[in-house]
Amino acid sequence: MNDTLQPCPDCAADMTYAMDALLMCPLCGHAWTPGDDETDAVRDAHGTVLADGDTVTVIKDLRLKGGSGVVKVGTKVANIRIVGGDHDIDCKVPGFGQMGLKSQFVKKVPG
Numbered sequence: 001m002n003d004t005l006q007p008c009p010d011c012a013a014d015m016t017y018a019m020d021a022l023l024m025c026p027l028c029g030h031a032w033t034p035g036d037d038e039t040d041a042v043r044d045a046h047g048t049v050l051a052d053g054d055t056v057t058v059i060k061d062l063r064l065k066g067g068s069g070v071v072k073v074g075t076k077v078a079n080i081r082i083v084g085g086d087h088d089i090d091c092k093v094p095g096f097g098q099m100g101l102k103s104q105f106v107k108k109v110p111g
């Protein structure tokens with residue numbers, strides 16, 4: 001018996017195969033990480049799933065704690081890291097440095 005691979009979360013096809021660390025669906029071309037429940041995925045303001053290394057833009061002014069500044073709407077943040085929790089994105093904001101952002105306040109920049 002083969003290991004049972006989870007069906008495709010996108011189209012539910014049961015033809016999943018493994019490629020390196022990813023699972024692939026040959027029908028719709030979807031690729032995902034094993035054990036990654038898409039319902040728990042970190043999504044941006046438009047519901048697009050975010051991943052490590054993505055580039056996002058801030059969609060509203062974000063006032064920083066302690067009144068130390070405002071990250072302006074439209075600020076582009078490259079190479080984000082998904083960390084989970086309340087501020088589920090760890091990233092380096094130009095001019096501000098390392099900080100946590102909430103995924104609902106960003107929008108993925110198509111790569």
Ligand SMILES: [Zn+2]
Pocket residue numbers: 008009010011012013025026027028029030
């Ligand atoms: Zn599929």
